[in-house]
Amino acid sequence: MRCSWLLLLPLLAACNSTPSAVNEGTVSRVADRQGRDTTTALPAPDTAATKAVSAVSDTLRVARERHNFSHAEGPSDLFRLVFRGPSILEGNAEFTITSPEGQVIFREMLTEPDLEAALVYEMKTPTATRAERETFVLRRIDRFFLPAQFHTPALDAKAGFPTDIANLERPTWDDLRKRPDAIGFEYLKGKEDRQRIAWSPLKKQVVRVQ
Template structure:
């Protein structure tokens, strides 16, 4: 009997090793299957974007006016004054007013809302209310006439003008320096109903300042 058990031991060992061998084979075959799947994914063509809808950054531009005029350098190349009005409609838009010097640097930027451009309409109204068409016409006219030649003048600051208080970024040194420059150019524009502003280039501060 003892000899019979000794004879069966090798057979039992072989049987116990079978599941492990199967598992190893399964893992190996799974790895073999994963290889072709990965290669197929890499071989897929790139998405076709040729028919994608083009998106324009200025697709909502409703009106744009440009004017070249001396400003930062009275005797040098002209600066570019530009007002770009964007929005879903004339009465739901915003204007970006910029001045760019000859080197391409923006030396002034201000945003103008639709109410900023429409407010002065009250002085032209003949009826208590204005129609939508009348409002739109007025806003467009304000944009088109934003850079009239008469709005540029010298000197930017009169020699005997009193220093205005409460204007941001304007100090007495810059004001006094502008008073000594009869060729300094001021640009005047209306914001809102009665907020008439004047800006000028301060050679002392190397930036555009509001002087009124």
């Protein structure tokens, strides 16, 4: 009897052993019907649904409005003001107008001082706190596209030609002045620099008219 147990020990040891490669998940061992050992590689992990890791966005505030501009009727243009930076008092705002066809027809960068400068007219003390400055800039962004900023017609029929606007051509001005359905957009840059822009059908682009 003792000899029989000794003969069975090697067989039990073989049954209990597991190849290290199987434990590591690198290969799979499968025995076919004839008892032969076949080795196949495991499929690669599916990473199709894995989301890409991205850095934290520096966008702090976004204002947007849809309004007719390049077309007097039909689909409206998208007006957006996106403020980016490390803080509200240390950033820049990108002002864009996108046509109904998806083309950016106007782009301008506004600095934080461009948005904050008019605060001096509201200050009741010689200096403003950081919180007051931040509140003012955020309010300027949020109110950048108020309905009162849009004007139809873009130009008064009796308006005089401005000689202080660079790149404004007289034929473009005259053409816009004759269009009662032309739409102008007005915004404040800095303390007192009020600018008005309009879409020129003659030049097929946005021009500054005031």
